Amino acid sequence: MMQSRIKPLDAILATAEKHALPRSLGPVQLMLLGIGAIIGTGIFVLTAAAAQKAGPGMIWSFVIAGGVCAVAALCYSELASMVPVSGSAYTYSYAVVGELLAWMVGWALILEYAVAAAAVCVGWSGYFMGLIESSTGLALPAALSAGPAWSLSGVDFSHGLINLPAIGVALAVTALLVVGTKESATFNAVLVAIKIAALTLFIALTVPAMESGNFMPFAPNGWFGPEGTSGLGIVGAAASIFFAYVGFDAVSTAAEETRDPQRNVPIGLIGSLVICTLFYLLVTMGAIGTIGAQPTSLGVQPGSAQFARECAALAAQGAEPLVCSDEALAHVLRAINYGWAGNLVGIAANLALPSVILMMLYGQTRIFFVMARDGLLPEKLATIHPRWKTPHIVTIITGVCVAIAAALLPVGQLADISNSGTLFAFFMVAVAVMILRRRDPHRKRPFRTPAVWVVAPLAAAGCVALFVNLPFEAMLVLPVWGTIGLAVYFLYGHRHSHVGRGLIEVHEQDEDAPQPPIVEH
Template identity: 40%
Template structure:
């Protein structure tokens, strides 16, 4: 039996949470978030078509890609054979935060992910800045993912035909490239699939997730046949500093697991399936990454792997003394990276849709096509906007900025779960963070530790990015916020129209 808050009709829930106080501190009740999204009813625009298996595949599809296929060599360059420790350290950081995402995703099953959680606990300005940082985690990271796609596409073309695209048109700037055409192509293809409908996108993501897991397992099997224990010494040539820097880079390989929470309005039984899918994804990916790292360093020395593009294909070519094996790995990487582009772009469009409902960004992002039940206009805007950095921005710059933005968001999520436990202990929760409050506190500490490892240059770049976000909120978001413009009755209740922060789902469809 649902608790009373969950049984409220949408308009009743909206009336129960009229804003109060300074705009920066206004919070939106979880009841309002759920009522606006239609998470407890059908016919709200988005359709519930994803089951647990598809959701797990979607999560793996969002995680496994550029970080392991392309970024492994950069992580090895920092940590040496201790890259294994770096991956474990990054995984531990994710596990603590994954607990918080799992509890919040089950308690507030909406599309806004960490943006919505911050809105429900820490206030509007913090929520906007979280949404601003999500542009890094989802928007800019999809650019980084797309950049890596061209490297493996060339590897695949070379193994099949002996011909490759010119480096000037297929590599990132700083690595011999001028404009990365494949990066733009894969983003436009992903957008085309996304606007066709979530059912088609989920099926494609599931198929690609299964394929890339099989490819990575194949890589581990091949690499282990050439394993040499001597390649693991010296184990940590750069000491703790190298392991920390390596962990900050390795963390990029885990970015995307929280994309599961962006599917809150399109998942069957979200209160159960979202927490379960997050835990399964983190477990599978961590084991897989550690096996790949051990296999890679065991087959070739750290010096041979460090800084090499398409490192996994290189290792298989050396071990098998044939280009065929490397071509198979390259094919897996092309599929894997394409699936990440698809899943992460999906997450970005759903977060922008939530922010648009609240009036913090233009309403075009909340419009849902009645034919495909997808935000068509928002999807194409995201694809075009982030294809530009994918084409012309160096990969290392994108990766570092994405990492620090994601770590900051995760720290906020850990804070949010503690605040929500205090302010809404009555909220239904299918999953609860274990060892509370120690787990979220450790999550914050580990996030801070990895942020430290990104370096002063990245700190300054991120500070500038946040300053721009704060200015955008002050000039646009605060003035257009629907939570801030809600008409108030003398008793403090919203009027019968229910126009609180973004309107109802029907209003969103009319927009």
């Protein structure tokens, strides 16, 4: 039976025992780890898209997304502390709900990481081109600095043809990963400090300049968007903003290195989420309060052909609202005559975002690597380069696919597609926690999800609620991608699976596995 194909949890734990790490992290260290991992990509690149969806009401969007993340994080932490090995939600699912669903989770994680990397590439491109134009007056033609606008009704190439800077950064980071890199912890700490300093500067300059009139009307698209639309309104923006919180798993997976995990893990998780949410709210209020955040017109999706035409018309008149900006935070500062600060924020984004792309690409190749080692994908994909000691084949394949997506899709649509995979994976983690509590209630749990029969259903329901409020096109991607995944599984993975063939050795942490660059989201 398919469901009997469960990777033995005892074998996984036996492997983890061989690589046990000292428990040295306290709540403050966990909180700092979480803040460094969470703050970054989303707030720099998605503020404009969220403003188009919800207007000033996107303030509530951050609160909703942060709440769903909090309950999902508590579920994630229990499994991370029980199964402290590589593979993330894929490995957890394999040990709890079996091979087929684990395959689907792993397949969704591939979608999450690769598309998220493409989204960050597009976000970096906007800040890079904005910084170049502000500093030198030079600019690439629109056709070469932005991809086309997409919708179910067709593709509009009038806004752009291909995003060359996004291709460049995607391929550069891929080359770096192929050759191999281990950034120093000090360098990582500097990048985290740069991100936080940039947001602090933004808050300090914009909050005092807020005007109450810019917050009205507060929710122009309502809570769920105009009738007949999908992915708009405050809840639709929350489904997109969820992208800004991904990274909290850095705290969850550190459970095995934490002193008194039952106490310190929730402090680290909830503390980092609360601090990040406060940062996000202050940044959002500063952006809205200074120049406003009204949609170009109601019921129009960011990234759509109509949206691109409206923004182009406004640009021709010399007016670029927040919702149309490719570098939202720098744009706000320049609009209120702090050009120097806008350039500093642009420099911060240019420095910090490539490290995010690197981690996203690494995460994707690591999932590929573990799935190939389990026999579910061709083991050739897990081949380690003899000189560079990296999985070069799968890294190159991933990098090329990311570059193509970044070249042709806008950042908001990429983030929504990535979120569809993330939400499915987190939903499965919440389900797995409940199943394992019933099936194996006495197994050692270094961290136990508090009020699990309330928290886990809330996490699952929250993930479903955000998923159904994504734009229809983004929702459609997951079943289409999943169908492709099922075809791959039954044509290849089902027959070659190590567990299916009775090979239960677990070796995710063998010394030949690719090692991660030490950088944060």
